[in-house]
Amino acid sequence: MTSRSVAFVGLGYIGLPTAVVMANAGVEVTGIDVNAANVERINRGEVTIVEPGLQDELTMALKSGRFHATTQQVHADIYIIAVPTPFTDSHDVDMKYIYSAAEDIAAQLLGDELIILESTSPPQTTAKMAQHILELRPDLAADGTNNSEGKPVVYFAHCPERILPGKAIGELKSNDRIIGGQTPEATRRAAEIYATFCTGELLPTNDVTAEMAKLTENSFRDVNIAFANELSLICDNLGIDVWELINLANHHPRVNILQPGPGVGGHCIAVDPWFIVAADPINARLIRTARNVNDSKPAWVIDKVKQAFSRTDATKIAVLGLAFKANIDDLRQSPALNIAVDLAEELPNAAILTVEPNITELPKRLKDFDNVQLSDYQTAIHEAEVLVLLVDHKEFRELPAAAIKDKTIVDTKGLWA
Template sequence: MVNVIGLGYIGLPTALMMASHGVEVVGTDYNEELVATLNAGKTTFKEEGLDELFADALKSGIKFSTDYQVCDTYIVSVPTPYDKLDKKIDPCYVVAACKTVLEVAPEGAVLVVESTVSPNTIDRFVRPLLIEAGREDVRLVHAPERIIPGNMVYELLHNNRTIGADDPEVGEAVAKVYASFCQGEISVTDIRTAEMTKVVENTFRAVNIAFSNELAKICRIGGMDVAEVIRIANKHPRVNILNPGPGVGGHCIPVDPWFLVGDYPETANFIRLALQTNASMPEYVMHRAH
C-alpha cells in the first residue's frame, strides 16, 4: 500500500493516478475539511481530466484520511517555500511530514520525498531524522514531481520521471510503482542528483525567460520589435528563445531557482541576476503602461 502525504495540487493527482492504475492508495492530509470533501466524492480544485480521474480512483478503492497509515511506501508531497530574506529553502513541512511517517512506518518502509527541494536537503534535514529516531532501516528516495497546473493529468501520464535513491534496487522498486501509470522514461540515480536535476529544470526556464525579458528592454531602447527579433532568431535550428512577459508565474519557476541562490550565494551569480531581471518586469511593464 502507498500512503500519499499531502493532498494539494501535486499530491492529490498523484494519489488518484496511482489508485486508478491498480495501486492500493490512502491519501492523507492534516486538513480535515479537505479530507471530508474528498470523502464526500468531490474534488478540491479544478483541473482538466481530474474529475474523471477521481471517479476512476474511487472505483479502484482509494481512501482519504487525516491519519498516517502503516504501510510499506510513503510519498511525501507537501509545499517547500523559501525564506524571502536569505532565499534558502524552508523544509518545515517536509520535516514535519517525515517525522510523523517515522512514528508509524514499519521496519524497512520506503520514504519517498516528492516535494521539490534544493540539493542536499534530504541529507541535511531528512536523513538526520532517521538517525535521531533510530529508524535507519527506512529507505530514502527522492522522486521530484514534474507537472504543470492546467495540464497535470496529461503530464503525469506522459512526462519523464527521475527516481533518486541510496540503494539502486530500492530506486528500481519505486520506479515500478511510478511505471504503473507513467508512460515516459524513468531514470534511476542517486538522491542528490535527483534533487539537483529538478531545480535545474526550472532554473533553466527562469534564465531563458530572463534572457527574453532583457532582450525586450534592449529592443525597447534600440527601437526594435522584440517579438520580430525572437521570431526570426528562433528560425535557427539551435535557438529557442522564450517570450518576454510581465514577470514569472506558476508554482515552481518563481521559487525553485532561488534554492540555488540561497544555498550557493557566492557561486550562483548568473542565476541571481536572471531572477532579479524577472522580478523587475512587473514594475517595468507598469512604467511603460503609464
C-alpha cells in the same frame, strides 16, 4: 510488484493528481492532507484544483475503492511526500512542512518502509529528512548505513515531479521520471512503484543528483525567460516590437527564444533557482541575475500601467488574469497577482476590476482593498478604459477585436500585438 500500500502526503496541485492516477493503476492509496475541508470535498468526489481530466480520475479512483483521503497519518508500505517547500529570507529551503510530514510518518514506521520525497528540494534535503526521522526513531536504521545491531531498516529516495499544471494527468503518465534512491535498493523499490503508472523512462540515480536535476531543469527555463524579458525592456526603450523581433529571430534554425511576460510565477521556476543560489552563492552568478531580471519585471509592468492611466481620463482598470499561467487556478508566486495588489495600493483612486476565470472569489491578498472587485471578463472589458493583459487565458484569446477597440492596452503577453 507485490501488493503495497501508499500513503500520499499532501493533496495539492501535485499530490492529488499523482495519488489518484496511482490508485487507478491498481495501487492502494491513502491521501493525507491537513486541510480538513479539502479532504471532505475530495472524498465527496469534488476536485479542489483546476486540472483537465482530474475529475474523471478522482471519480474513478473513489469508485474503485483504492483511494480515499484523510487528515490522519496511517501506516503504509510506501510514503510519498509532496508538501510545499517555500524559501526563507536567505533563499534557502524552509523545511517546516517536510519535517512536519516526516514527524507524522516516523510515528508509524515498523521497518521495511520506503519514504519518497517528491517535493522540489535543494541538494541534501532528502538526507536531512532521513536524519530527522532516524533521530525520532533511533530504533530504526537507514538502508546502507552501519547496522551492526540489526535494527529494522527503512529506505529513502527523492523522485521529483516534472509535470506542467494544466497537463498534469497526461504528463504524470508519459514523462520520464528521475528515481533517486539513497541506495540501489531504495532506487529499485521506488522505480517499482512509479512503474505502475509511468510509461516514460525511469532514470535511476542517487538522491542528491535527483534533487539537483529538478533545480537545473527549472533554472534553465528561468534563464531563458529572463533573456526574453530583458529583450522586452530593451525593445521598449528602442521602440521595437519585441514580439515581431522574437518571431524573426526564431526563424534561425538554431534559435528558439521564449516569450516575455509580466514576470515568472508558480512554485517551481520562481523558487527553484534560488535553491541553487543558496547552495553555491559564489558561482551561481548567471542564475542569480536571471532571477533578479524576472523578479523585477512586475515593477516595469506597473510603471507602464500607471503611465497609461495618467495619460487618459480613465477611472477603471481591468486586470486580466491573476494565475501564474494560462488556464489554471494556481496563484502561487504569481506575478499577475502581485501586480494587481501593487496597482490597488499605488492607484487608490482607480477602480481595479480583476478578472480570473478559474476562481470564484477574490484572493485573500486583495480582499482588504475597497477599490478592488472580482469581475467577469465581459463586464471588465466593457467598463474599463485601461486593459492590462497579464495571463493569456483562453477566454482572452477568443476576444473579438471589436471588444478591445478604443481601449488603452498594456499587453504583457503579446496576445493582441
